Amino acid sequence: MSGVEGYIYPNEVTLYWSVLIVLYPFITGLVAGAFILASLERVFSVEAVKPTYRLALLTALAFLLVAPLPLVLHLGHPFRSPEMYFTPHDTSAMAMFGYVYMWYLMAVLVFEIWLDYRREIVLLSQTSKGLLRLIYQVMTLGSSNISAGALHIDDKVGWIVTLVGIPSAFLLHGYVGFIFGSLKANPWWSSPLMPVIFIFSAMVSGIAAVMLLYMSTTKLRGQKIDMRCVDTVAMYMFYIFIIDFSMEMLDLVHRVYEADESFRSLNFLVHTKLYFSQIVVQICLGTIVPLVLLFLTQVVKLKEMARKRIYILSGSLALVGVLAMRWNVVIGGQLFSKSFLGYTSYKMALVTREGLLVAVGLTILPLLFLWALVKLLPPWPDKSLHEAATGD
Amino acid sequence: MSGLKDAGHLFRFAGLFVLAFLVFLVVRSYVVPKSFGEYGHYRGASIGEIAARPIKFAGHQTCETCHTDISDTKTKGAHAHVNCEACHGALAAHADDPTTVTPVKPDTAVLCASCHTASAAKPASFPQVDPADHSGGVPCETCHNPHSPIIGSDSSGKTAKGGAK
Amino acid sequence: MNISRRHLMILLPAAAVAWKHVLAGTPEDSPNYQMSEHWWGMLIDIPKCIGCGNCVRACQTENDVPDGFFRTWVERYHRSDWHLENPEVISPDGGKEGFPVVKAGEEGMFFFVPKMCNHCADSPCTQVCPVGATFISPDGVVLIDQKYCLGCAYCVQACPYGCRYVHPTKKVADKCTLCYHRITKGLTTACCEACPTGARQLADLKNPNDPIHEFLKTHTVQVLKPQMATGAKAFYNGLDGSVR
Numbered sequence: 001m002s003g004v005e006g007y008i009y010p011n012e013v014t015l016y017w018s019v020l021i022v023l024y025p026f027i028t029g030l031v032a033g034a035f036i037l038a039s040l041e042r043v044f045s046v047e048a049v050k051p052t053y054r055l056a057l058l059t060a061l062a063f064l065l066v067a068p069l070p071l072v073l074h075l076g077h078p079f080r081s082p083e084m085y086f087t088p089h090d091t092s093a094m095a096m097f098g099y100v101y102m103w104y105l106m107a108v109l110v111f112e113i114w115l116d117y118r119r120e121i122v123l124l125s126q127t128s129k130g131l132l133r134l135i136y137q138v139m140t141l142g143s144s145n146i147s148a149g150a151l152h153i154d155d156k157v158g159w160i161v162t163l164v165g166i167p168s169a170f171l172l173h174g175y176v177g178f179i180f181g182s183l184k185a186n187p188w189w190s191s192p193l194m195p196v197i198f199i200f201s202a203m204v205s206g207i208a209a210v211m212l213l214y215m216s217t218t219k220l221r222g223q224k225i226d227m228r229c230v231d232t233v234a235m236y237m238f239y240i241f242i243i244d245f246s247m248e249m250l251d252l253v254h255r256v257y258e259a260d261e262s263f264r265s266l267n268f269l270v271h272t273k274l275y276f277s278q279i280v281v282q283i284c285l286g287t288i289v290p291l292v293l294l295f296l297t298q299v300v301k302l303k304e305m306a307r308k309r310i311y312i313l314s315g316s317l318a319l320v321g322v323l324a325m326r327w328n329v330v331i332g333g334q335l336f337s338k339s340f341l342g343y344t345s346y347k348m349a350l351v352t353r354e355g356l357l358v359a360v361g362l363t364i365l366p367l368l369f370l371w372a373l374v375k376l377l378p379p380w381p382d383k384s385l386h387e388a389a390t391g392d
Numbered sequence: 393m394s395g396l397k398d399a400g401h402l403f404r405f406a407g408l409f410v411l412a413f414l415v416f417l418v419v420r421s422y423v424v425p426k427s428f429g430e431y432g433h434y435r436g437a438s439i440g441e442i443a444a445r446p447i448k449f450a451g452h453q454t455c456e457t458c459h460t461d462i463s464d465t466k467t468k469g470a471h472a473h474v475n476c477e478a479c480h481g482a483l484a485a486h487a488d489d490p491t492t493v494t495p496v497k498p499d500t501a502v503l504c505a506s507c508h509t510a511s512a513a514k515p516a517s518f519p520q521v522d523p524a525d526h527s528g529g530v531p532c533e534t535c536h537n538p539h540s541p542i543i544g545s546d547s548s549g550k551t552a553k554g555g556a557k
Numbered sequence: 558m559n560i561s562r563r564h565l566m567i568l569l570p571a572a573a574v575a576w577k578h579v580l581a582g583t584p585e586d587s588p589n590y591q592m593s594e595h596w597w598g599m600l601i602d603i604p605k606c607i608g609c610g611n612c613v614r615a616c617q618t619e620n621d622v623p624d625g626f627f628r629t630w631v632e633r634y635h636r637s638d639w640h641l642e643n644p645e646v647i648s649p650d651g652g653k654e655g656f657p658v659v660k661a662g663e664e665g666m667f668f669f670v671p672k673m674c675n676h677c678a679d680s681p682c683t684q685v686c687p688v689g690a691t692f693i694s695p696d697g698v699v700l701i702d703q704k705y706c707l708g709c710a711y712c713v714q715a716c717p718y719g720c721r722y723v724h725p726t727k728k729v730a731d732k733c734t735l736c737y738h739r740i741t742k743g744l745t746t747a748c749c750e751a752c753p754t755g756a757r758q759l760a761d762l763k764n765p766n767d768p769i770h771e772f773l774k775t776h777t778v779q780v781l782k783p784q785m786a787t788g789a790k791a792f793y794n795g796l797d798g799s800v801r
Contacts, residue, residue, distance in 0.1 A: 016710035080688075442702075475751065513635075513659040
């Protein structure tokens with residue numbers, strides 16, 4: 001049998017959860033992380049990061065819209081997925097996906113974006129033409145009330161929504177960690193730390209993504225990057241990264257110390273099949289290098305150019321590292337046999353429904369959605385809109 | 393508060409939710425299968441569907457209703473607890489239509505070896521031989537009656553013959 | 558077989574009636590079968606297993622099991638005297654065509670272990686199904702509703718025993734059904750029917766006359782991976798500690 005070493009249960013030769021299942025927690029992690037960055041300003045009044053507020057919300061929405069796709073594409077019967085809404089099984093963490101997703105999409109993200117953008121939406125519904133005008137009119141839900149009183153209510157309600165959004169974001173991504181962490185059958189996954197590690201690494205990835213998007217879109221628009229903003233974002237990323245790294249190291253040290261029946265098999269796995277993706281990519285390149293670089297920026301006074309370069313490098317490496325972590329959890333957890341006596345291999349397809357091309361496509365798609373959202377709801381102050389507002 | 397007037401848009405947004413929820417409830421009442429929840433959180437009718445799957449092995453009780461002489465021989469011999477289809481394969485089709493579906497007689501030169509080839513992995517008390525040493529390739533039924541294999545235990549002294557005359 | 562034509566005229570219709578009765582529809586239709594009167598399990602007697610693979614072939618025939626996947630399989634262990642915790646295990650094509658011969662004189666112990674779904678009373682697989690497509694029936698058999706299953710494979714990940722798989726063409730979860738379509742009609746499972754040594758025996762724990770009760774009184778039995786506390790109902794007699 002190709003790709004099999006040692007003894008594995010006969011049904012374990014094929015991997016049932018593919019690269020698409022690696023992508024899904026990565027995507028919802030970006031959503032949760034971007035939202036937490038937005039909440040820093042809205043709820044915790046970290047005013048320095050305000051330039052990223054709207055961009056973070058739109059980024060979260062763009063990725064959230066794509067999030068169900070890898071799941072649906074992976075199902076044997078995608079058209080039966082509404083069953084999760086009609087008969088969710090209350091003992092299954094996976095069953096809550098439908099409701100948590102819908103809650104987070106509509107009652108948190110869309111609601112908050114709508115409340116924050118309502119003034120612009122109403123104005124644009126009056127000033128734009130054609131199909132766009134229709135879209136904006138629908139988005140107003142028929143109300144054109146942007147009086148001071150209405151906007152004040154929007155602001156108060158928006159604050160509550162963001163506040164509620166924080167545990168909602170944790171739930172949206174944390175339940176994925178629980179899906180893995182609650183399976184006693186798989187010792188690579190089974191751990192109470194799993195949801196915590198997922199959430200903290202998600203925050204790192206989301207913050208890194210918004211930081212990179214802010215820097216690149218600002219550059220593309222020919223504007224000056226607000227360094228106070230970026231410095232603050234990077235600082236939060238650094239501290240959350242430390243917590244994430246500590247959690248992952250705690251898990252590792254605990255495993256090595258307890259050395260239970262699965263340890264020998266898992267240890268061998270990490271030293272052979274997972275060596276490159278776990279030790280080299282996730283831990284060294286994806287965690288330690290960005291942590292050291294960010295640490296430098298916190299203790300040494302560096303010039304703006306140097307700081308920018310470090311932020312871009314560490315942000316990119318952190319994203320790669322978090323993606324590698326999802327890979328190591330999902331794929332790694334299926335490479336070893338539950339007999340602890342053998343291993344199999346993951347043969348990733350190229351052009352099938354669960355293949356690499358689809359995975360790459362699903363990573364690019366949110367950026368296309370973001371581009372459309374940015375066009376529809378510009379996150380940066382638009383001069384012409386200002387004039388239109390004050391002119392009224 | 394200056395007013396519910398200024399909060400009108402919020403009620404519209406909430407209204408969307410209420411509407412969506414009502415539509416959901418209506419659709420759900422049509423879509424969820426009627427037997428769902430009958431015995432637990434699953435479609436009760438599936439139990440009956442699974443139980444109605446086609447049967448391929450008739451089971452030795454069915455074989456014995458017709459083949460009484462074979463079963464008489466077998467119950468006295470060493471293969472008493474070896475069921476008919478363990479050697480003859482799945483024969484529900486034959487039980488369903490005995491005259492049209494006629495089973496193929498197994499080739500003892502191949503069949504018996506699958507159990508009785510000696511291997512240190514098998515329990516030591518289990519009768520096992522090296523087929524080459526033991527019989528040099530001669531079919532096992534030359535000396536052993538498959539339905540009562542210990543030589544001399546079969547009172548007729550003849551080997552078994554299957555099929556109706 | 559020496560049946561005269563006269564006898565055949567009598568026997569055939571009787572056999573036909575008997576057979577049709579066996580084939581009688583659903584358990585709800587069959588007046589003889591009440592789910593609440595049964596609690597199914599399986600007894601596997603390791604010292605009796607000779608690794609012939611009859612059970613694997615029979616199951617494949619009875620249940621149209623696709624090639625490369627297994628509702629039941631047989632493992633051969635070589636427990637060396639020096640490495641008790643690290644046995645050598647093989648299962649060539651699930652043991653379907655038996656196992657290679659072992660010459661006499663090898664050190665350590667060899668034995669065969671048939672594996673299957675354990676029809677756990679506290680099954681982790683039914684716990685994780687998001688829609689209720691897999692469940693334990695009122696008579697103790699863990700079944701899959703293949704018309705409802707999404708094919709998400711969460712149950713496959715949750716099973717500690719590796720007995721589930723996703724059917725390559727139906728794209729739904731699949732596994733041993735304890736031949737539910739047979740046991741509800743008074744037949745035994747295909748694997749038990751085909752086993753030549755009685756190493757596999759269907760057990761009905763609610764039936765006071767079932768031989769399992771006497772067996773459990775007089776033998777020490779184990780379940781696989783007892784630390785998982787799954788309430789497994791496949792009982793193994795003579796299970797060695799090296800078995801994974």
